[in-house]
Amino acid sequence: MWMEWNDPHELRRLSDVLGADPSTVVTIDGSNGPVTDTAEMLIGRLGMADTGGSYFTFSNENNDLIWGFLAECHRRGWLYKGHDTMPWCARCGTGLSQTEMNEGYQDRDDPGLTVRFPLLDRPGEALLVWTTTPWTLTSNVAAAVGPSVRYVRVRQRDDVFWLGKGTLKAALDGPFEVLDEVDGSELVGWRYAGPFDDLPAVQAAFSADASSGPEAAGGPYEHRVVAWSEVGEDEGTGIVHIAPGCGTEDFQLGKTLGLPVVAPLDEAGIFVDGFGPYSGRDVRDVAEPIIEHLKREGRFQRLETINHRYPHCWRCGTPLVFRLVDEWFISMGELYDQPRETLTTQQVDASLRYQIMDVVDEIRWIPDFGYERELDWLRNMHDWMISKKRYWGLALPIYDCAACGTVEVIGGRDALKDRAVEGWDSFEGHTPHRPYVDAVKIDCPGCGAPVERIKDVGNPWLDAGIVPFSTLHHREDPEYWSRWFPADFITESFPGQFRNWFYSMLAMSTVLRREAPFKTIFGYALVIAEDGRQMHKSWGNAIEFDEAADRMGVDVMRWMFAKARPEENVLFGWHAADEARRELLILWNVHSFFITYARLAGWTPADGAPRPDERPILDRWILSRAAATAAAVEARLAAFDAVGATRALSVYLDGLSTWYLRLSRRRFSRSDDAPDQQAAFA
Numbered sequence: 001m002w003m004e005w006n007d008p009h010e011l012r013r014l015s016d017v018l019g020a021d022p023s024t025v026v027t028i029d030g031s032n033g034p035v036t037d038t039a040e041m042l043i044g045r046l047g048m049a050d051t052g053g054s055y056f057t058f059s060n061e062n063n064d065l066i067w068g069f070l071a072e073c074h075r076r077g078w079l080y081k082g083h084d085t086m087p088w089c090a091r092c093g094t095g096l097s098q099t100e101m102n103e104g105y106q107d108r109d110d111p112g113l114t115v116r117f118p119l120l121d122r123p124g125e126a127l128l129v130w131t132t133t134p135w136t137l138t139s140n141v142a143a144a145v146g147p148s149v150r151y152v153r154v155r156q157r158d159d160v161f162w163l164g165k166g167t168l169k170a171a172l173d174g175p176f177e178v179l180d181e182v183d184g185s186e187l188v189g190w191r192y193a194g195p196f197d198d199l200p201a202v203q204a205a206f207s208a209d210a211s212s213g214p215e216a217a218g219g220p221y222e223h224r225v226v227a228w229s230e231v232g233e234d235e236g237t238g239i240v241h242i243a244p245g246c247g248t249e250d251f252q253l254g255k256t257l258g259l260p261v262v263a264p265l266d267e268a269g270i271f272v273d274g275f276g277p278y279s280g281r282d283v284r285d286v287a288e289p290i291i292e293h294l295k296r297e298g299r300f301q302r303l304e305t306i307n308h309r310y311p312h313c314w315r316c317g318t319p320l321v322f323r324l325v326d327e328w329f330i331s332m333g334e335l336y337d338q339p340r341e342t343l344t345t346q347q348v349d350a351s352l353r354y355q356i357m358d359v360v361d362e363i364r365w366i367p368d369f370g371y372e373r374e375l376d377w378l379r380n381m382h383d384w385m386i387s388k389k390r391y392w393g394l395a396l397p398i399y400d401c402a403a404c405g406t407v408e409v410i411g412g413r414d415a416l417k418d419r420a421v422e423g424w425d426s427f428e429g430h431t432p433h434r435p436y437v438d439a440v441k442i443d444c445p446g447c448g449a450p451v452e453r454i455k456d457v458g459n460p461w462l463d464a465g466i467v468p469f470s471t472l473h474h475r476e477d478p479e480y481w482s483r484w485f486p487a488d489f490i491t492e493s494f495p496g497q498f499r500n501w502f503y504s505m506l507a508m509s510t511v512l513r514r515e516a517p518f519k520t521i522f523g524y525a526l527v528i529a530e531d532g533r534q535m536h537k538s539w540g541n542a543i544e545f546d547e548a549a550d551r552m553g554v555d556v557m558r559w560m561f562a563k564a565r566p567e568e569n570v571l572f573g574w575h576a577a578d579e580a581r582r583e584l585l586i587l588w589n590v591h592s593f594f595i596t597y598a599r600l601a602g603w604t605p606a607d608g609a610p611r612p613d614e615r616p617i618l619d620r621w622i623l624s625r626a627a628a629t630a631a632a633v634e635a636r637l638a639a640f641d642a643v644g645a646t647r648a649l650s651v652y653l654d655g656l657s658t659w660y661l662r663l664s665r666r667r668f669s670r671s672d673d674a675p676d677q678q679a680a681f682a
């Protein structure tokens with residue numbers, strides 16, 4: 001939860017009270033005096049004018065605005081339920097984010113199983129495929145090869161196999177004879193017999209009704225070889241078993257190719273109906289029976305134990321599985337195969353991505369390439385997944401009727417009250433978060449049945465994208481909002497943001513207003529170490545801010561950052577600081593020369609200055625340069641161009657030191673021409 005408030009201790013106190021009993025009545029110091037409410041409701045009011053602070057993702061204002069945005073997407077028919085395959089802890093019964101998954105890698109022993117997929121059009125020949133998760137073989141739909149990887153056909157005793165050339169030694173035991181060698185692209189399209197074709201779940205997924213996409217071509221789907229650029233020869237056989245219902249990358253590949261999805265597991269990691277003898281069994285207990293089945297069917301090739309890094313649940317240490325889940329998406333709309341300038345109004349009105357592009361046109365992008373980068377993302381992006389399998393977070397106001405399939409989206413707490421048929425009393429007095437908000441049921445507009453909220457919460461980029469509305473109090477104080485919207489300027493380090501923060505703000509503002517949420521966007525690259533690498537304590541190239549401020553001086557640091565071209569990484573370190581310091585030392589030396597001689601001569605600014613036309617030409621020149629530099633710096637800064645401003649200053653400093661001071665040096669110490677000495681000081 002992102003927060004920004006005057007008093008962190010007060011926030012901690014609120015958090016403690018909330019944890020102990022959310023209904024405790026608390027008083028805090030607000031911007032206009034004390035504010036009293038229950039701890040829970042006070043927290044829902046943070047960021048508002050009466051409580052102060054600016055940006056609380058859990059505030060009611062934030063919540064209502066996002067609900068309104070989602071209801072508007074639904075009204076236009078852009079919100080829909082789709083699928084994704086995500087890391088899952090069967091013991092905790094929850095999904096994990098990519099970041100959480102990355103925290104939980106541990107070494108672990110798993111079966112390294114090599115199986116045979118017999119080729120239907122090449123009798124007696126089989127693909128060799130390797131996996132460390134035998135349970136996923138129940139859901140196999142394809143075998144992927146690297147299109148430019150070399151594959152060989154080999155004979156071993158009475159069998160003929162296909163596998164990656166580079167994996168031969170590791171993947172095959174005993175002598176073999178190479179018969180043939182081809183590029184992976186030649187294998188693409190070959191049909192093979194799947195390992196579990198008899199399972200009802202597989203047959204249902206492969207039936208003509210279920211399949212769609214380019215691979216289906218009308219008839220039922222058949223197992224086949226597909227091309228995938230990610231396939232290498234580092235491990236296994238160079239032929240990768242693809243189960244879109246059991247792996248994130250597999251799911252993405254399957255989506256691109258239009259492959260069917262077989263999804264075997266429920267929330268507790270138990271095989272669902274349709275998986276024959278495995279239905280009802282725990283995913284952790286099926287490896288052995290699956291291997292037995294493969295042996296009986298003549299599909300078994302080899303079993304070894306491999307020790308590898310595998311993701312575990314960071315909470316409980318259980319090895320993770322990947323399972324297919326319902327997720328909610330906002331459609332980005334069609335991508336038309338024609339130049340943008342030729343689109344009709346109707347085409348643009350029907351496709352959110354082009355409406356966002358029009359908004360992108362209104363914005364000034366610094367550096368320039370940001371404009372193209374954002375358009376490129378909008379041309380290529382898939383639909384926006386807005387749901388998350390979590391407990392904490394924005395409760396998505398989506399009501400999906402189990403009885404008739406009608407989906408309803410509620411645009412605010414008032415609308416929820418109007419539509420509530422159950423549970424409003426339990427919810428009233430609480431912020432719209434779990435568990436209280438889940439007590440409310442609404443009437444289904446399709447069949448009238450009471451419908452409960454889906455359990456998902458919102459993707460955090462919804463919270464980030466609503467900022468141009470929530471922090472400006474769009475709902476609570478529309479007049480205030482209209483004074484500040486669109487923002488003049490936003491800035492953020494750009495890696496990742498074209499598809500995250502910049503994108504989410506643009507998308508939400510386009511849906512709600514169809515106008516830009518800000519006028520100018522300034523993106524900048526990273527601060528990295530002088531050796532061109534990221535800073536890491538263990539690499540000895542990290543510099544803490546406090547240490548830099550003490551040893552370099554903060555003016556030197558400011559000069560370094562101001563001089564950096566925003567599109568390039570700043571190489572930050574002691575040598576770069578020395579260079580910046582040398583430049584600033586010129587100014588310092590001029591200053592100290594001036595002070596020394598002004599003191600000696602007893603000159604002060606109160607002594608006044610001669611009129612320009614009474615001055616020597618050198619004075620007139622440097623005064624003119626100073627005025628021009630001031631104007632240039634101001635103009636560059638007004639255009640958000642700190643680099644241009646530092647350049648103007650550098651040129652001026654050079655003129656001041658190299659020409660003006662050098663040629664005027666004697667004038668500061670002479671006592672024979674007092675008016676000229678005065679003029680030099682002034």
Ligand SMILES: [Zn+2]
Binds near residue numbers: 089093314317
């Ligand atoms: Zn767990």
Ligand SMILES: [Zn+2]
Binds near residue numbers: 401402403406445446
């Ligand atoms: Zn219904």
